[in-house]
Amino acid sequence: MGIEIKNLNFSYGKKQVLKNINLNFEKGKIYGLLGLNGSGKTTLLKLVLNLLKEDQGMIFLEGRAKKDYREEEISKNIAYVPQSITITYDISVMDFLMMGFNPFLKLFEKPNREHEEIAEDYLRQVQISHLREKNLNSLSGGELQMVLITRALIQNTDFIVMDEPVSNLDLKNQRYIMDKIREVSRKYNKTMIMSLHDPNLIRKYCDRAILLKQGEIIGEGIAVESINRKNLREIYDMPFEKIETTNGTNYVAL
Numbered sequence: 001m002g003i004e005i006k007n008l009n010f011s012y013g014k015k016q017v018l019k020n021i022n023l024n025f026e027k028g029k030i031y032g033l034l035g036l037n038g039s040g041k042t043t044l045l046k047l048v049l050n051l052l053k054e055d056q057g058m059i060f061l062e063g064r065a066k067k068d069y070r071e072e073e074i075s076k077n078i079a080y081v082p083q084s085i086t087i088t089y090d091i092s093v094m095d096f097l098m099m100g101f102n103p104f105l106k107l108f109e110k111p112n113r114e115h116e117e118i119a120e121d122y123l124r125q126v127q128i129s130h131l132r133e134k135n136l137n138s139l140s141g142g143e144l145q146m147v148l149i150t151r152a153l154i155q156n157t158d159f160i161v162m163d164e165p166v167s168n169l170d171l172k173n174q175r176y177i178m179d180k181i182r183e184v185s186r187k188y189n190k191t192m193i194m195s196l197h198d199p200n201l202i203r204k205y206c207d208r209a210i211l212l213k214q215g216e217i218i219g220e221g222i223a224v225e226s227i228n229r230k231n232l233r234e235i236y237d238m239p240f241e242k243i244e245t246t247n248g249t250n251y252v253a254l
């Protein structure tokens with residue numbers, strides 16, 4: 001059934017940030033959100049995650065109104081990769097990943113060897129096993145982003161919401177992580193909803209694109225169709241050129 005957003009409006013104080021949003025996130029698909037800084041992408045993702053409450057409208061998770069879910073039920077269904085995090089105490093990468101299991105444990109239950117093996121497997125898959133014992137606070141921005149993605153993957157939820165998941169990664173790791181995200185989505189029928197600042201990544205990796213401008217959806221559709229010169233010009237107010245490469249179509253800002 002997925003996630004359905006109906007007539008959603010949201011304001012911070014008097015400033016309306018999202019206007020009449022209607023969206024359907026179907027099971028197993030990858031969605032890319034594109035929009036300028038401040039267009040409302042993070043706010044929309046936080047509303048889906050129930051980190052913010054809608055002013056008007058409804059969000060349905062698997063056909064049931066989000067407001068009828070308990071907090072921990074939402075965490076069991078939707079994993080979150082934030083843009084970044086601040087942790088004020090020292091913690092190893094492994095211990096941080098173990099904390100990701102908390103919503104899934106019973107009262108007083110502690111993560112065990114089985115959980116550790118799951119985490120080790122994903123550390124290998126994301127190719128960051130060497131970070132296992134490092135202090136989270138000593139990681140580079142890109143390394144931290146890969147740990148946050150690993151934590152979301154080990155939680156094994158049906159939905160993963162990611163806020164600019166590859167913004168700190170070098171080009172090689174961007175490609176590697178996006179390949180991994182797509183592989184996991186296809187293999188386990190997971191729904192991925194992510195904001196990305198690179199329209200070419202949305203075109204290449206997402207099934208559908210959602211175009212946000214000043215809190216309104218100005219386009220939603222099949223990614224390779226919706227990411228086009230006309231829509232990019234409307235979002236960025238800049239001309240774009242279409243370039244055909246051996247690896248598909250790309251758009252570059254002029």
Ligand SMILES: Nc1ncnc2c1ncn2[C@@H]1O[C@H](COP(=O)(O)OP(=O)(O)OP(=O)(O)O)[C@@H](O)[C@H]1O
Pocket residue numbers: 012017035036037038039040041042043044
């Ligand atoms: N806690 C808050 N209180 C008041 N205004 C906020 C708050 N958080 C965000 N805003 C404002 O809401 C608008 C949308 O912000 P949001 O973070 O959703 O944008 P975004 O599209 O994710 O931007 P970016 O690409 O820079 O991450 C911006 O004008 C921002 O200043």
